[in-house]
Amino acid sequence: MFSRRMVLVVAVLVLLLLNIAALTVSSSRLDSAGGAAQIALHLTAPFQKGISSTLGWVRSIWTGYFKLVSTAEENEALRLEVATLREQLNGYNELKLLDGRMRSLLSFKEAKARNMVAAEVTGKDASPWYRTLIIDKGTDDGVAKGQPVVVPDGIVGQVIEASHRYAKVLLVTDRNSSVDALVQDTRSRGVLKGGGAGECHFAYANRNDTITAGQRIVSSGLDGVFPKGFFIGTVSKVNKGVAGIFQEVVVTPSVTFEKLEEVLVVMSPETDN
The missing domain is CATH 2.40.10.350 (Rod shape-determining protein MreC, domain 2)
Incomplete structure (x- = not known):
């Protein structure tokens, strides 16, 4: 796409050349006030008409060009706005799904009348020999080795390691479970x-x-x-x-382990409030 400066320069050059040609023809007219003036008018009229037509053509091209530029800029702005709105909608949908899962965990916890700590699944063991996952709650939250891990769908597994902020859970599908x-x-x-x-x-x-x-x-x-x-x-x-x-x-x-995002750790009796 041509820049605005380039289009302007081309238009000015075209107009300048046409005017020079018209002036050259007009300056060579004869001194006679009769036939010479008619001849000059006859010769210069087509050039003046050509200049007027050219000016109209350049004006229409100029206007159309900037309309296209403006439309392209508007389309780009609209595209960015749509992308932003889609991203916001996706975020709202994720929050809605999270809210639904947390409500389900809370209802399950209340129904079981037990002290439980909600935790987020932050990692999974890729080893073919073990079936474990990592949660974001540890000893600082009362999580300890041997505690059960559950969700409303059923038993997930058992805590086998715990640090201050994280814990490892052995799934019921592991051969050691x-x-x-x-x-x-x-x-x-x-x-x-x-x-x-x-x-x-x-x-x-x-x-x-x-x-x-x-x-x-x-x-x-x-x-x-x-x-x-x-x-x-x-x-x-x-x-x-x-x-x-x-x-x-x-x-x-009963649990679909591949889709686990949040779990509940059942606290030991000595950690109950």
Whole structure:
């Protein structure tokens, strides 16, 4: 796009050349007051007409050019304004979602009538051997090793390390995790162990107990770690096999660990207010 200075210079040069040509023709007229004047008028008239037309053309080009420049500037300003408004809307939506999650955590905490500390998930272990996450609450907030970590959907895991400001949580899907558990409706006992691949196993379930897909597994409270009655997952597959005293039960966790953003740490009795 041409600059304003360049367009101005070109227009001035064109006008200057046309005027010089007209003046040259006019100055060469004959001294005769009759036919010479007519000849001069006949010769200069087309140039004057050309100058007028050229001036109109340059004026229209000049006006159109600056209209385009002005429109482009307005479009750019509008584009930036729309981008800003979209960013603000996205921020409002994030705050709305956060408010919904925090209200859910608060309602769950009140329903359980327990002292719990809300924490934000700040990191996850990328190791294929361990299933852990990092939260932004530590010993300064009363968080200690061995405390359960939950959300309204169910049990997340257990605190295994804690510093002043952060703590590491071992997920129930980790192979090193175990929770004493029950089939909620039949009260069949077992131990929920992590499967390491996004699933769990309800181990030591008696082969004679009737366990079917769709039944809910909850914590029994007998391990001294996880409070009684917290939801853990749903039975997805059962295999009694042909021998042995236990049956194989696969459980799908109730918590979607990949989407966790906030959790609740259940305080130990000695830290309760």
